[in-house]
Amino acid sequence: MRHLLRTPAGIAGTLLVALMVILAIAGPLIWGAEAERIDSAVILQGASAAHPLGTDNLGRDILARVLVAGRLSLTLAMIATLIGATAGVILGALPSVLPRRGARLVTGTVNALVAFPGLLLAMFTAVIAGLGARGAVLGIGAAIAPGFARLTQTLAASVAGADYVAVARMLGVSRWRVMTRHVLPNIAEPLILQLTQVLGGALLALAGMSFLGLGVQPPSFDWGRLLFDGFGRIYATPAVALGPAAAIALAGIGFNLLGDVLARAASRRATPTDAAAGRAVPEVGELGEPDPDAVLEVRDLTVTFPGGVTPVRGLSLTIAPGEIVGLVGESGSGKSLTAAAIGGLVPYPGEVSAGRLRMCGADVRELPEDECRKLLGTSLAMVFQDPMAALNPALKVGGQLAEVATVHQGASRAEAFARAVDRLEHVRIPEPAARARQHPHELSGGMRQRAVIAMGLMGAPRLIIADEPTTALDVTVQREILRLLREVTDETGAATLFISHDIAVIGELCHRVVVMYAGRVVEELPVGELASGAAHPYTRALVASLPDMETDRSLPLASIPGRQPSPAEVPGGCAFADRCELASAKCAELPPLIPYRAGHRVACWEAK
Amino acid sequence: MIIKNLTVRFGAFTAVDDVTLEIPDGAIVGLVGESGSGKSTLARAVSGLVPYTGVVEGVDPSRVQMVFQDPLTSLDPRMTIGASVAEGLRLPRAARQAEVERLLTLVSLPVALAERYPRELSGGQRQRVAIARALGVRPALLIADEITSALDVSVQGAVLNLIRSLREEIGLSMLFISHNLAVVRYVSDVVAVMHRGRLVEAGPTEEVVKAPSDAYTRSLLDAVPRLARS
Numbered sequence: 001m002r003h004l005l006r007t008p009a010g011i012a013g014t015l016l017v018a019l020m021v022i023l024a025i026a027g028p029l030i031w032g033a034e035a036e037r038i039d040s041a042v043i044l045q046g047a048s049a050a051h052p053l054g055t056d057n058l059g060r061d062i063l064a065r066v067l068v069a070g071r072l073s074l075t076l077a078m079i080a081t082l083i084g085a086t087a088g089v090i091l092g093a094l095p096s097v098l099p100r101r102g103a104r105l106v107t108g109t110v111n112a113l114v115a116f117p118g119l120l121l122a123m124f125t126a127v128i129a130g131l132g133a134r135g136a137v138l139g140i141g142a143a144i145a146p147g148f149a150r151l152t153q154t155l156a157a158s159v160a161g162a163d164y165v166a167v168a169r170m171l172g173v174s175r176w177r178v179m180t181r182h183v184l185p186n187i188a189e190p191l192i193l194q195l196t197q198v199l200g201g202a203l204l205a206l207a208g209m210s211f212l213g214l215g216v217q218p219p220s221f222d223w224g225r226l227l228f229d230g231f232g233r234i235y236a237t238p239a240v241a242l243g244p245a246a247a248i249a250l251a252g253i254g255f256n257l258l259g260d261v262l263a264r265a266a267s268r269r270a271t272p273t274d275a276a277a278g279r280a281v282p283e284v285g286e287l288g289e290p291d292p293d294a295v296l297e298v299r300d301l302t303v304t305f306p307g308g309v310t311p312v313r314g315l316s317l318t319i320a321p322g323e324i325v326g327l328v329g330e331s332g333s334g335k336s337l338t339a340a341a342i343g344g345l346v347p348y349p350g351e352v353s354a355g356r357l358r359m360c361g362a363d364v365r366e367l368p369e370d371e372c373r374k375l376l377g378t379s380l381a382m383v384f385q386d387p388m389a390a391l392n393p394a395l396k397v398g399g400q401l402a403e404v405a406t407v408h409q410g411a412s413r414a415e416a417f418a419r420a421v422d423r424l425e426h427v428r429i430p431e432p433a434a435r436a437r438q439h440p441h442e443l444s445g446g447m448r449q450r451a452v453i454a455m456g457l458m459g460a461p462r463l464i465i466a467d468e469p470t471t472a473l474d475v476t477v478q479r480e481i482l483r484l485l486r487e488v489t490d491e492t493g494a495a496t497l498f499i500s501h502d503i504a505v506i507g508e509l510c511h512r513v514v515v516m517y518a519g520r521v522v523e524e525l526p527v528g529e530l531a532s533g534a535a536h537p538y539t540r541a542l543v544a545s546l547p548d549m550e551t552d553r554s555l556p557l558a559s560i561p562g563r564q565p566s567p568a569e570v571p572g573g574c575a576f577a578d579r580c581e582l583a584s585a586k587c588a589e590l591p592p593l594i595p596y597r598a599g600h601r602v603a604c605w606e607a608k
Numbered sequence: 609m610i611i612k613n614l615t616v617r618f619g620a621f622t623a624v625d626d627v628t629l630e631i632p633d634g635a636i637v638g639l640v641g642e643s644g645s646g647k648s649t650l651a652r653a654v655s656g657l658v659p660y661t662g663v664v665e666g667v668d669p670s671r672v673q674m675v676f677q678d679p680l681t682s683l684d685p686r687m688t689i690g691a692s693v694a695e696g697l698r699l700p701r702a703a704r705q706a707e708v709e710r711l712l713t714l715v716s717l718p719v720a721l722a723e724r725y726p727r728e729l730s731g732g733q734r735q736r737v738a739i740a741r742a743l744g745v746r747p748a749l750l751i752a753d754e755i756t757s758a759l760d761v762s763v764q765g766a767v768l769n770l771i772r773s774l775r776e777e778i779g780l781s782m783l784f785i786s787h788n789l790a791v792v793r794y795v796s797d798v799v800a801v802m803h804r805g806r807l808v809e810a811g812p813t814e815e816v817v818k819a820p821s822d823a824y825t826r827s828l829l830d831a832v833p834r835l836a837r838s
Binding site: 162163164166167168169170171172173181182185186330331445474475476478479482501502503504505507508528530531541542543545546547548549551553556557558559560563564 | 656
């Protein structure tokens with residue numbers, strides 16, 4: 001309810017609709033007698049103090065009549081909407097329940113009806129059903145039904161494709177039951193929203209019908225009828241027509257605004273609003289002197305979202321040139337947001353804070369904006385899980401690569417394109433010149449990922465961030481991409497941060513491994529020690545639970561009981577403690593990340 | 609049961625090309641292949657979700673059940689766990705409660721979860737609910753289509769252990785589909801490899817893994833990332 005009153009449109013819509021409802025209830029009680037009182041002394045008058053909107057041909061006060069007509073207008077609109085919506089939902093749902101042939105027939109009929117102009121359909125029905133309010137309501141109902149049927153059908157089709165509907169069918173649940181138990185409850189919300197908007201439309205359409213003389217007949221009157229009666233006098237005494245017209249417009253606007261705001265509120269995912277609550281304070285430690293050799297040096301990186309959600313908590317990371325560091329963690333560990341924070345890509349309303357965020361010898365937060373953009377544009381290459389997200393589907397591959405050179409390096413278009421082709425060839429894309437002229441969708445998944453890597457190679461990358469770059473690829477393609485990443489790192493001397501949930505992939509590619517759990521680094525170790533030299537119980541459990549080609553099939557696989565705490569509910573002490581076999585009373589205090597052996601650090605009180 | 613000369617065509621495209629595969633009673637047959645190899649289409653054909661030519665012998669199609677990759681989309685978000693599991697049960701109302709409890713216990717979940725909604729469970733728990741629901745109709749064949757691909761490694765183990773214990777305890781026959789060879793090797797008695805719609809190799813797990821006869825199988829095995837264990 002709160003979001004209704006947050007925007008001007010929401011406030012206006014709510015007020016107008018409330019006003020209309022009050023008018024419909026109270027109007028006839030207050031002004032009913034006044035609206036019917038015939039006064040032959042004041043026939044066909046214009047606006048005056050006694051009659052602000054003038055009088056009609058029997059001397060009745062038009063303002064009173066407008067206020068009284070609200071009830072009939074709204075009631076008829078509501079009945080028409082209900083008729084239309086009921087018929088529409090039934091028509092729309094039928095194809096999911098009927099056998100194939102019947103379903104096609106219904107779908108075809110709905111398609112034909114949707115193509116038919118609504119007002120014509122309404123008039124046609126109204127003429128057949130008989131002149132008057134009943135005919136008009138049925139007509140508008142008939143005009144509303146096809147749209148509703150189409151919406152229901154589309155929504156139902158999207159739910160019908162869901163796995164749980166396939167499961168229900170396999171379990172032998174009847175079509176009818178699938179419809180009522182699975183489909184309708186899951187599409188009810190958008191349908192109800194649609195009702196509000198349609199109600200506004202029905203109100204306008206009914207007024208239109210009455211205005212054309214096809215609707216309400218005297219002695220009854222609605223706003224459309226009043227407009228019809230007053231329209232002939234619009235040049236002589238405009239107020240008599242403008243009153244009902246304004247009422248119709250206000251009601252129409254009110255319902256449409258309300259429907260709009262409701263629909264938008266429903267489509268927006270609820271975000272926690274209490275920004276002040278539980279914001280994590282970044283841990284400030286001794287920063288010391290910046291490491292002059294490091295390409296990337298991050299100290300105490302924290303990413304927070306409103307509502308006390310802190311996915312990354314005081315993370316520190318250093319990468320040297322030519323080094324591949326693997327950042328491994330399970331879903332929700334904060335590894336992808338770490339990458340996003342380094343690349344300046346944390347989505348609103350996330351906030352990034354860090355004791356230090358140095359890249360290529362400069363703190364990116366202290367650089368002027370254009371220099372920072374240039375640094376990120378030329379020195380940082382990012383590769384994501386879905387290459388389609390990094391490539392614009394509407395542009396040709398070569399042009400997108402060339403853009404890097406024209407924007408950041410001031411190359412001419414021809415030079416840039418030639419370089420793009422050269423880079424595509426470098427990542428071993430066959431026929432690079434031809435591929436450069438193709439759109440991303442014409443390339444295979446592995447080829448697209450190569451193209452994204454080639455895009456990173458347009459400049460002279462000093463830092464490569466690859467976030468799950470092979471997760472969507474087949475194993476044979478994955479192997480090629482991993483090889484390519486290693487070659488690119490060797491050849492450019494760039495520092496590479498490779499993020500993955502797959503500890504085996506990390507083990508194949510990386511020199512050093514950083515293990516994340518619940519937003520913090522729990523262990524940092526040379527790759528050679530990963531399999532048998534890990535010190536943190538979480539790292540050890542991760543390695544043990546991974547089946548590989550040598551796992552003993554006669555023994556049960558290791559697994560970790562419980563689940564990783566979500567970023568909003570990370571406990572104060574060691575976050576892994578309640579899943580850990582070694583946990584002791586000491587784990588209520590947060591273990592620091594301290595040296596364990598050479599090049600090996602661990603955050604665990606129990607690590608020996 | 610046996611699948612004989614099964615072919616699935618979508619227009620001019622042949623997704624599954626003349627596949628013959630036996631699934632012995634009480635055995636787990638692992639089916640591996642890369643995306644687009646036709647392994648999921650084969651599964652959907654056997655469970656009657658897509659039309660096919662060929663024969664599936666030795667199993668009543670209504671007794672084939674399937675468990676999907678993402679348990680979050682395969683459970684109705686508006687139904688409790690208990691209601692989801694009870695949905696396929698053909699039992700009098702009074703007996704349902706007890707059966708739901710039996711099924712949840714069978715997949716090592718606490719009975720109290722029956723009152724919860726899918727979003728309140730972890731990924732591994734949801735997947736076990738999906739398995740419990742499929743077991744409710746006492747299937748002759750359970751098809752598991754990439755059931756651990758959306759799970760974290762730390763909970764994958766529990767689901768794989770469950771699969772193996774189900775075979776031992778209730779003699780469940782299963783077609784276990786995955787792109788992950790290590791996972792398939794761990795749970796399966798027989799491994800079948802698909803490539804571009806065709807079955808290129810099938811045999812006892814250790815044989816296929818140690819001495820593959822097909823070149824494509826070899827390239828798949830070579831590509832599996834390995835953690836150097838000492």
